[in-house]
Amino acid sequence: MHVPHLPRVRPVRALLSALCSVALGAGLLAGAGATTATAAPEAPAAGAAAGSKVVGYFTEWGTYDREYHAKNIETSGSGAELTHINYAFGNVTGGKCAMGDAYAATDRAYTAAESVDGVADTWDQPLRGNFNQLLKLKKKHPGLKILWSFGGWTWSGGFAEAARNPVAFARSCHDLVENSKWADVFDGIDIDWEYPNACGPSCDTSGRDAFPELMSALRAEFGPDYLVTAAITADATPGGKIDAADYAGAAQYVDWYNPMTYDFFGAWDATGPTAPHSPLNSYSGIPKAGYHTSATIAKLKGLGIPSSKLLLGIGFYGRGWTGVTQSTPGGTATGPAKGTYENGIEDYKVLKSTCPATGTVAGTAYAKCGSDWWSYDTPQTIATKMTYKNQQGLGGTFFWELSGDTADGELIKAID
Structure with missing residues (x-):
């Protein structure tokens, strides 16, 4: 994934925000980095303070029903806010990294109106699709770095086979990421293995390695x-x-971790109790003790993982139930609330108008509208989480995913 990393000069507003982060404690991270010679940390972007990483997931399938393209990253203003994009997802199969959807990634022809730079693709150009559009986005934002993320909830099954020969797996990933057709697109790799050795007591304990x-x-x-x-x-x-x-043992090899501090609760428990899916901390009546962001961060830091290698996770969506009569968390339900693409989940950009927040709990928001009950983060609760991030000296923020934000980038601007 790479050309030499160029320094990123961020907007003045973002720079001032980053300096505020230092004052709040993120500056305590200065000098933190990889713990071995082989895990050299990324050089900080020009004008960026420790703790200022903003990493957004961009989904490959967004080109279809969501009609969310790289151009939307630019027109929303998100391109100027992001330090990194995780392109989701590549597959893991046969012990190797593999392409997910080749048509979306490299073949789809973009019109001038759809293209980041207003120039239409031609039939004979060697690279089209998302990859070419991301290249155009990088030209507009020379410090922006893009990582290819592999796995995810659907495609993590292949990691067990990959782990049997990690050297061969790593070689396949490098060969794919740095394929000559798109060698300038990517700056690294992101692994989303859900989840290593999570098969319960029957697992061989050596699987932890x-x-x-x-x-x-x-x-x-x-x-x-x-x-x-x-x-x-x-x-x-x-x-x-x-x-x-x-x-903790793997931390020396990574530049940072993205702990997925969302989806703690949701309508997979169809009758409730209702609970915010991304609580920052505990609250009276939380359905499961320890299911909140601050517990996650405390646990990982307690294992010896440096704060600078932990990013705070935020969901740009809500989770909800229907058949709810109680306004505050803890009510019963009859099932998942209706969502645009999947019941029980909805983008922030939809919920902010269809079911505006009616309260806050544990550093996040909830909303009761009719018999539906939703929880999600707002610009105000994200500000609370940024204060926490800075106090903890974390390396930055990441979120799932870009298309959930408003057309003018309301949530990502709250991060910055």
């Missing part, structure tokens, strides 16, 4: 000039998913 061995192989293959990151579980309960893999 699979994750650090995989990440070690990736670092060795990609070298110090590429970014190597991973999205990891937020389950900090005793014996939970954090305990099932050696995330």
Whole structure:
């Protein structure tokens, strides 16, 4: 994924915000970095303080029903706010990294109106699709870095086979990421393994080593000039998913972790109780102790993972129930609330007008409208989470995912 990293000069407003972060404590991270010679940290962007990473996931399938393209990143103003984009997802199959949707990634022809720079694709150009549009976005924002994320909820099944020969897996990933057709697009790789050794007591305990061995192989293959990151579980309960893999042992090989501090609660528990899916901290009546962001961060830091290698996760969407009569959290329900693409989940850009927030709890928002009950983050609750991020000295913020934000980038601007 790479050309030499260029310094990123961020907007004055973002720079001032970053300096505020230093004052609040993010500056305590200065000097924190990789713990081994093979895990060299990314050089900070010009004008950026420690703790200022803003990483957004951009979905490959957004080109279809969501009609969300790289141009939307630019027109929303998000391109000027982002430091990194995670392109989701590549597949993991046959022990190797593999293309997800080749048509969306490299073949789809963009019209002038759809293109980042207003120039239409031609039939004979060697690269089209999302990859070419992301290249155009990088030209507008020379410091922007893009990582190819592999796995995710649907495609994590292949990691077990990949872990049997991590060196071969890492080589396949490098060969794919740096394919000559798109060698200038990517600046690193992001691994989203959901979840290493999470098969319960029947697992061989030696399986805890699979994750650090995989990440070690990736670092060795990609070298110090590429970014190597991973999205990891937020389950900090005793014996939970954090305990099932050696995330602390792998920390020396990654530039940072993205703990997925959302989806703690949702309408997979169809009758409730209703609960915010991304609470910052605990509250009276929380359905499961330890299911909140601050518990996740405390657990990972307690394992010895540097604060600078932990990013705060935010969801740009809500989770909700229907058949609810109680306005505050803890009510019963009859099932998931109706969503645009999937019941029980809805983008922030929709919820902000269809079911505006009616209250806050545990550093996040909730809303009761009719018999529906939703929880989601707003610009105001994101500001609260940014204060927490700075106080904890975390390396920055990441979010899932860009298309959930408003057309003018309301949530990402609250992060910055």
